Amino acid sequence: MVAPTTPETKVVFKRPESFTDVTTHYCPGCTHGVAHRLVAEVIDEMGLREKTIGVAPVGCSVFAYKYFNMDFVEAAHGRAPAMATGIKRVLPQKTIFTYQGDGDLASIGMAEIMHAAARGENISVIFINNAIFGMTGGQMAPTTLPGMKTTSSPFGRDVELTGFPIRMSEMLATMDGAGYIVRRSLHDAKHIRQSKKAIRMAIETQERGLGFSMVELLSSCPTNWKVAPDEALKFIAESMIPVFPLGDYKVRPELAGLRV
Amino acid sequence: MAKELLKGNEAFAEAAIRAGCEGFYGYPITPSTEFLEYMAKRMPQLGRAFVQAESEVAAINMVYGGACTGKRVMTASSSPGVSLMMEGISYIAGTEVPAVIVNVMRGGPGLGNIAPSQGDYHQMVKGGGHGDYFPIVLAPASVQEAIDYISLAFDLADKYRNIVHVIVDGNMGQMMEPAELPPMRELPKDPPSWAVTGAEGRQPNFLSSIYIDPADEEVTNIRLVKRWMEIEKNEIRYSEYLMEDAEFAVIGFGTAGRVASSAIRAAREEGVKVGLFRPITLAPFPKKQIEEISKRVKRILVVEMNTGMMLDDVAAIVQGRVPVEFYGRLGGMTPFPDEILDEIRRVADNKAPINGDARAEWISRLEKIVEEGR
Numbered sequence: 001m002v003a004p005t006t007p008e009t010k011v012v013f014k015r016p017e018s019f020t021d022v023t024t025h026y027c028p029g030c031t032h033g034v035a036h037r038l039v040a041e042v043i044d045e046m047g048l049r050e051k052t053i054g055v056a057p058v059g060c061s062v063f064a065y066k067y068f069n070m071d072f073v074e075a076a077h078g079r080a081p082a083m084a085t086g087i088k089r090v091l092p093q094k095t096i097f098t099y100q101g102d103g104d105l106a107s108i109g110m111a112e113i114m115h116a117a118a119r120g121e122n123i124s125v126i127f128i129n130n131a132i133f134g135m136t137g138g139q140m141a142p143t144t145l146p147g148m149k150t151t152s153s154p155f156g157r158d159v160e161l162t163g164f165p166i167r168m169s170e171m172l173a174t175m176d177g178a179g180y181i182v183r184r185s186l187h188d189a190k191h192i193r194q195s196k197k198a199i200r201m202a203i204e205t206q207e208r209g210l211g212f213s214m215v216e217l218l219s220s221c222p223t224n225w226k227v228a229p230d231e232a233l234k235f236i237a238e239s240m241i242p243v244f245p246l247g248d249y250k251v252r253p254e255l256a257g258l259r260v
Numbered sequence: 261m262a263k264e265l266l267k268g269n270e271a272f273a274e275a276a277i278r279a280g281c282e283g284f285y286g287y288p289i290t291p292s293t294e295f296l297e298y299m300a301k302r303m304p305q306l307g308r309a310f311v312q313a314e315s316e317v318a319a320i321n322m323v324y325g326g327a328c329t330g331k332r333v334m335t336a337s338s339s340p341g342v343s344l345m346m347e348g349i350s351y352i353a354g355t356e357v358p359a360v361i362v363n364v365m366r367g368g369p370g371l372g373n374i375a376p377s378q379g380d381y382h383q384m385v386k387g388g389g390h391g392d393y394f395p396i397v398l399a400p401a402s403v404q405e406a407i408d409y410i411s412l413a414f415d416l417a418d419k420y421r422n423i424v425h426v427i428v429d430g431n432m433g434q435m436m437e438p439a440e441l442p443p444m445r446e447l448p449k450d451p452p453s454w455a456v457t458g459a460e461g462r463q464p465n466f467l468s469s470i471y472i473d474p475a476d477e478e479v480t481n482i483r484l485v486k487r488w489m490e491i492e493k494n495e496i497r498y499s500e501y502l503m504e505d506a507e508f509a510v511i512g513f514g515t516a517g518r519v520a521s522s523a524i525r526a527a528r529e530e531g532v533k534v535g536l537f538r539p540i541t542l543a544p545f546p547k548k549q550i551e552e553i554s555k556r557v558k559r560i561l562v563v564e565m566n567t568g569m570m571l572d573d574v575a576a577i578v579q580g581r582v583p584v585e586f587y588g589r590l591g592g593m594t595p596f597p598d599e600i601l602d603e604i605r606r607v608a609d610n611k612a613p614i615n616g617d618a619r620a621e622w623i624s625r626l627e628k629i630v631e632e633g634r
């Protein structure tokens with residue numbers, strides 16, 4: 001983006017340098033794009049763009065690499081934490097983050113995420129929990145709410161047959177290797193600002209070598225939830241948050257005094 | 261450096277380190293575990309990366325990540341573990357990053373056993389993972405050869421940005437042999453231009469196996485197969501033993517080839533003009549050399565420690581010019597030289613020429629041998 005040159009204009013909002021000037025492929029009302037932007041802003045603010053390597057998942061954000069103006073790799077479904085580990089261990093000075101959906105992270109990639117946290121792998125994970133497999137057209141995810149209709153739970157998720165939603169943040173917080181684990185939401189401006197702070201904290205955790213960090217973001221999928229975008233945001237606030245309470249699940253004491 | 265008595269797996273691991281391996285990611289499995297244990301000790305001493313992964317699935321994806329940084333990285337495993345790695349191997353191939361995978365093969369299918377086998381020939385040589393790709397496959401037959409070929413594996417992987425499998429069997433992983441290690445190579449100072457290292461002062465690099473438009477994937481497949489044809493032209497390797505005047509050729513790789521060489525020496529003493537052709541690159545396969553051999557010998561005997569997987573490849577090249585017979589032990593059984601000697605005699609006498617399928621004939625004889633042994 002070209003900066004305006006007239007002296008009386010002041011730039012108050014611009015595309016982060018860590019973001020490419022590309023229209024995303026996300027559906028209208030999808031908060032994947034919001035999450036991307038927050039990550040890009042944080043990396044800009046911390047001046048880390050030229051030392052960051054992102055790891056994209058398989059899911060709707062499979063093309064995340066197109067939107068971030070930095071080195072990127074594209075992992076196999078669920079394997080982003082392993083791939084990030086492989087990178088971080090040979091390039092320990094670089095900043096490595098994965099960006100993963102709930103199918104990617106909590107279903108097929110459960111082993112990889114748990115063990116990355118257990119090892120205290122110095123990477124940051126942005127976890128997009130939209131309670132559904134978005135990319136494949138709306139099947140049940142491990143995070144799908146009880147009673148929620150999906151294409152593979154067409155009568156509503158029956159917990160007798162399919163079990164209960166998995167709360168990843170709570171579970172990962174039990175790992176001694178985890179430095180910073182929080183859950184935030186993207187359903188309104190206030191929560192988006194809180195989400196950004198959390199992303200900043202996660203990267204700060206990594207930069208300080210304090211172990212594994214993850215920000216779980218409750219996110220919308222109006223397309224597969226089959227609701228309008230504003231309804232989708234309301235669904236997060238009213239239906240998702242009660243099942244996935246927002247909060248700080250693990251914050252290493254070294255981070256307690258940090259204000260971002 | 262002089263020859264020392266070296267343990268297979270440990271020597272292979274040290275060879276990898278000396279070839280500049282900066283990251284090892286693995287999961288324990290017999291009969292390859294000493295490889296990982298050696299790395300666990302040595303890599304941290306050198307300030308290099310070692311991770312015991314939670315599974316072979318994770319291990320290969322760590323290799324994938326490490327490979328994307330342009331550093332020399334690897335894993336070592338054994339058959340069931342390598343099966344689990346096939347997803348990641350396919351992604352590595354599709355992303356065109358270099359990686360070295362050592363498979364110390366054991367008896368199967370399934371959990372099978374921990375005894376030496378060559379039953380992964382198809383999985384390793386023909387690809388194993390999904391999609392259209394071509395791994396380079398090296399099959400050394402001694403500790404020394406494995407040391408040398410592990411070094412070469414890294415060079416070939418880098419040169420072609422290709423997967424290189426080094427396949428040995430449990431015999432070689434576990435044996436001790438006099439061998440010489442090469443000197444420690446210096447690590448490269450700069451990463452290759454394609455690597456992800458943080459886009460400092462340059463355009464971002466992006467590494468992926470995704471080509472969502474089939475037209476782009478087709479272009480990628482063309483690039484991969486053209487690279488493969490280049491590899492086929494440049495990288496064929498094999499060893500010949502007493503082949504100059506041979507009337508009969510034994511063809512076998514790895515341990516099977518090595519055991520056959522003892523049988524061949526004994527047969528020569530009996531006046532049988534037999535020699536050994538031992539492919540070292542199973543992919544690319546020495547097709548032209550085998551074709552030439554089939555034009556000058558009377559009969560060929562293929563020996564393997566599987567049900568005749570390479571046999572099919574040899575037969576396809578020979579095209580019926582001369583009879584191709586087969587001898588193989590299965591399930592983790594290692595052949596004895598005198599068993600192969602018997603077969604060489606039989607093939608040379610031609611008292612019972614095969615009529616029909618070489619595999620079927622051998623298996624019916626093997627059944628009797630197994631029956632008698634019980």
Ligand SMILES: Cc1ncc(C[n+]2csc(CCOP(=O)(O)OP(=O)(O)O)c2C)c(N)n1
Nearest residue numbers: 058059060077101102103104132133134135
């Ligand atoms: C090994 C493998 N299995 C299945 C798939 C198909 N697949 C692609 S994305 C996906 C689920 C994605 O859901 P999620 O991670 O929640 O991401 P979202 O699209 O919701 O952002 C599945 C099952 C695949 N690509 N690879």
Ligand code: SF4
Nearest residue numbers: 026027030060134221
């Ligand atoms: S399918 Fe859902 S998660 Fe995927 S882009 Fe559309 S709204 Fe977003």
Ligand SMILES: [Mg+2]
Nearest residue numbers: 101102132134
């Ligand atoms: Mg999802």
